[in-house]
Amino acid sequence: MRIDIMTLFPDSLDAMLNVSILGRAQQRGYIAIQSHQIRQYTTNKQMQVDDYPYGGGRGAIMQADPLYRCWSHIVETYGPGRTIFLSPCGRTFTQSVARELKERYDHLILVCGHYEGVDQRFLDACVDEEISMGDFVLTGGEIPAMAVTDAVCRMVPGVLPDAECFEEESHWNGLLEYPQYSRPAEWHGRQVPEILLSGDHGKVAAWRKKESYKRTMERRPDLFARFDESQLTTKAEKKILAEAKAEFAAEHPACGDAESAGT
Structure with missing residues (x-):
């Protein structure tokens, strides 16, 4: 399983996804996770990735071209993948969605939005689907991207010691997990x-x-x-x-x- 994440804040992603279970799984070759700085694909000295929205309104919109250049680099380098935009307008992410992504695809490209949104032309041209964490709005797509990556990758064979590690957990079979206890008695x-x-x-x-x-x-x-x-x-x-x-x-x-x- 390979996951490429398009973001303006790669350091925040790397700090979480390159340690602990996912970090060890990457070292052992079970999964590959790589963040890509969208600003590196701009064509201006300021490395600007946003501009005012057509039609007026507050805030700024992420431009289509830097996103497209970043996406194209990933596809040309690592091959095509299921491209997902983390958005409050998408279908709600659940354990069954995580299982679907793990079982149907071996390469995911996650797009993290920021500001007031992303130019719709990039979404129309390159994105396969949008996924939401729920009925609320976050500052950017990095937290959802980490959640999707973690939920999908932990089901890849070899990442956890045994399938029972996730098959016994909440939501796997439509139920919540039973209470757990440890020492002392x-x-x-x-x-x-x-x-x-x-x-x-x-x-x-x-x-x-x-x-x-x-x-x-x-x-x-x-x-x-x-x-x-x-x-x-x-x-x-x-x-x-x-x-x-x-x-x-x-x-x-x-x-x-x-x-x-x-x-």
Whole structure:
């Protein structure tokens, strides 16, 4: 997996993406992440990349030509890739979108906007899609670019020790992750659930699944309402879900039964 990021602030990206897990994965050759300074592709001495918007209005717009020159250099040097503009006007980024990008493409080109926007002609000519972090606006595209890069790259084989490292986490299967505990067994009078100290891996797995259901019902009823119960193929799996619903209803009587969660 290769990810090229077009930005005005490469140092801020490099400081985060070249350390820890992603840094080690790059050293081992599993992924390649490179930031590109858009200002290096200007044709003026001031290295100016923005100008006033046609039609008037406040602020400035990133010009199409420096962006195009930077994009062209990436494509000519590293080959074509899925070009994504990080924008509040795009589809919302989710775990399923991250999986889609990882599974369908081996090269992503992320474009970080700034100022009041980007010349639409560059977007029309070079961008394949726009992606948003949610219904809010940020100063620039660097934070979204780091989020997309991290979410996609951590699923590349070899980046994490085992697929279970991300398949057990929140949103992978449409649920939130179960609660986690570590040593000591008692902290400030709070105990680790006894089942986790039992050594019975089957019971631990069942408890974690049940807690995952209950946490999703409580915190994200919208997610639980979309959970596809038909994927549960064994009696044991169906029993765990039924127990989770019953326990949730008993613990949260004001919320009504779990069947109506999210409605």
